[in-house]
Amino acid sequence: MKEVIIATKNPGKAREFEQIFTPRGIVVKTLLDFPEIPDVEETGTTFEENAILKAEAVSRALNKMVIGDDSGLMVDALERRPGIYSARYAGEPKNDQANTNKLLNELTGIPDARRSARFYCALAVAVPNQKPITVSGTCEGRILEEQRGSNGFGYDPVFYVPEKGLAMAELSSDEKNNISHRANALKKLEVILDSILESAEQS
Ligand SMILES: O=c1nc[nH]c2c1ncn2[C@H]1C[C@H](O)[C@@H](COP(=O)(O)OP(=O)(O)OP(=O)(O)O)O1
Numbered sequence: 001m002k003e004v005i006i007a008t009k010n011p012g013k014a015r016e017f018e019q020i021f022t023p024r025g026i027v028v029k030t031l032l033d034f035p036e037i038p039d040v041e042e043t044g045t046t047f048e049e050n051a052i053l054k055a056e057a058v059s060r061a062l063n064k065m066v067i068g069d070d071s072g073l074m075v076d077a078l079e080r081r082p083g084i085y086s087a088r089y090a091g092e093p094k095n096d097q098a099n100t101n102k103l104l105n106e107l108t109g110i111p112d113a114r115r116s117a118r119f120y121c122a123l124a125v126a127v128p129n130q131k132p133i134t135v136s137g138t139c140e141g142r143i144l145e146e147q148r149g150s151n152g153f154g155y156d157p158v159f160y161v162p163e164k165g166l167a168m169a170e171l172s173s174d175e176k177n178n179i180s181h182r183a184n185a186l187k188k189l190e191v192i193l194d195s196i197l198e199s200a201e202q203s
Pocket residue numbers: 007008009010013042069070071072073086087088099119152153154155156180182
């Protein structure tokens with residue numbers, strides 16, 4: 001059985017990885033399947049560093065290949081904040097709705113033309129006793145003035161995707177998984193995915 005382990009506790013991310021991997025006959029497991037693994041502190045200064053921290057901690061705990069995902073939103077008018085602090089933008093415990101409200105408040109009065117933003121996703125692949133590999137992907141858009149749609153997770157209801165004319169949360173999962181930062185990062189991983197999965201199958 002082909003299996004990948006994603007070092008995430010975020011159900012929205014878990015669902016997207018499942019949507020992408022399941023049709024290829026690959027079973028996805030996440031930290032929701034391994035509740036005994038302690039939380040990984042995201043102390044890095046870049047998305048890549050945090051993705052490696054997550055992937056390596058879980059890879060060490062399970063002695064298996066693990067993929068870590070660290071992602072977030074960069075808003076130009078906010079000097080690219082919330083960035084790596086996207087999940088805890090409105091404080092702890094993290095809360096998508098509180099984060100979205102804070103973002104909309106901070107952008108009050110800023111016109112459309114200055115609301116450009118991008119999602120960023122760094123993926124790290126950790127294999128026991130090997131150096132981690134990272135790839136990244138982005139998705140360009142702008143921040144709406146109010147929420148639209150109920151699909152996806154996180155900041156999706158306030159992220160407008162110009163090429164679709166819709167908010168990310170108005171896209172179907174297939175549409176999001178074609179254009180998202182996470183999908184774009186995964187496409188770069190695809191080149192090496194087969195060899196990664198082979199090593200995963202052996203372990
Ligand atoms: O496709 C996305 N659509 C909307 N929002 C998104 C997306 N991708 C990341 N985001 C936001 C959610 C969260 O505020 C932050 C990720 O933070 P990040 O630390 O990577 O994930 P997390 O703490 O939710 O779960 P975990 O660390 O267990 O993987 O960026």
